[in-house]
Amino acid sequence: MRASSRWLRILGGTLWPSFLAATAACVVFFVNIDPETLRMQTLPAWEIGRGTGYAIGFFMFWAVALLSSMLTLVLIDGGPRSQS
């Protein structure tokens, strides 16, 4: 059972906090920026609805935060042990 609980730790410690961070970032970002405006200014040729815009933004934030969480995990797990 040790292995499965280790996996839980890894997933719980990366997927979840990055999900929370992405949600917060997504809210702050999209309150201030309308995905529709963003699309008009960058990719006017694409047909992207607001709903899709929000989702793309959310997954981008999640991916970035996930990367950071995973790096943190690697650094904490692999580093030299503290004295305690």
Add this chain to the structure above:
Amino acid sequence: MKDPKSDANDVGMYISREKIHPREVDGPFQRLRYLAVFVLLGIYYGIPWLQWDGRQAVLFDLPSRQFHIFALTFWPQDFVYLALLLIVAALSLFFFTALAGRLWCGYACPQTVWTEAFIWMERITEGNRQKRLKLDKSPWTREKLLRRGSKHLLWIVFALFTGFTFVGYFTPILELGQGLMQLSLGFWEWFWLLFYSLATWGNAGFLREQVCIYMCPYARFQSAMFDRNTLIISYDEERGEPRGGRARRVDPKAQGLGDCIDCNLCVQACPTGIDIREGLQYECIACAACIDACNGVMDKMEYPRGLIRYSTENAMAGKPARILRPRVLAYGVLLLAVLSGITYSLTQRIPLSVEVLADRNVVYREVDWETIENVYTVRILNKDREAHTYEISVDGLPGIEALVSDEPVRVSAASTDSVVVRVRVPRSALDGPGNPFQLTLQSTADPAVKTVNTARFNGPRE
């Protein structure tokens, strides 16, 4: 006699995790918990179905960037309310944690509430704790298949309904229901519906207490909000020890025993599988199931209740306990202040917001030698649920006047419009660039709907 330590170890240590089947208990706290589950789930599943003024009462309409909450409509410009709401949530958490520990965890956290609901479904399909433990060990018989199958069926249906309700907060739920019947939902609606269902099913069906132990940030920093006067669930060691089995009518004192009969019911009742008799532990979510379990035992033994009870560290140490302390009062006062601030500003809210943008290409224009003109685009957001006609006036510089293109300015309900306003000021009233003046917008129908914006008027440098 069994060694309680070893028993606690194989139930409680997460490393050798076995599925925890909390024992069903009855008692005032358990009933309170059921009530909380009932009320909270009722609110969650019920609210999207409420109607208000011909539309869904609570709808977070992301595609049109408006949040409807009963009579109120919020726009991205109202972000400050969301921020304030988060502050209120944080302060309430501080307040209740300082007062009575992890009240949130035990009674109100969605993780707990949905886990309770899922355990309830597990109970009606697989039976009580003993039956479930047996079923876990039994080979795959027809009965096990049937019981397991119906449990999972219930879980999945319930989880799907949860996901459906969740999406119903963002897409009108009646349309969503129809779309689901005809299997004609959009991609993202399907996606979020399944995503949320999956999360519910996994968290409440399988992960359960491990979410609290491994994933919950609150569980990690709640101890910072505790002090020696915080109400916690505690076992009265002095009264209970030495623990041990005994016959019903025997005087424990004569046998040199404390009041704990070592029946282990408190451990079996615990949803996180710990033994509260070892002291307050990080895993304890303060659900008070062990209190109810133990009180039941105490009643049977005809001992006084409260061997496990809500108490404070100070009270346990025999020191005077103070419930109302500066910390609790401070959180309480802050909470009240922010709440009344929000309420006040909501009642004062004007359903109109205006931006005045100066023409960036032409700084100023000379109409004739005497008169200087600046051009502004005025963006009007009518947040009201009816159309308004607005009057635009300017003020703040001697001789200032405004010429508005296409008067009257009429903006329909819940929409934006822009008008071009040419403002003229006599040269003599100006002092170079950046003279402040006020632009006022007022509804002709309702004089209370009025905003005053300050803008800058640019004149020639002398």
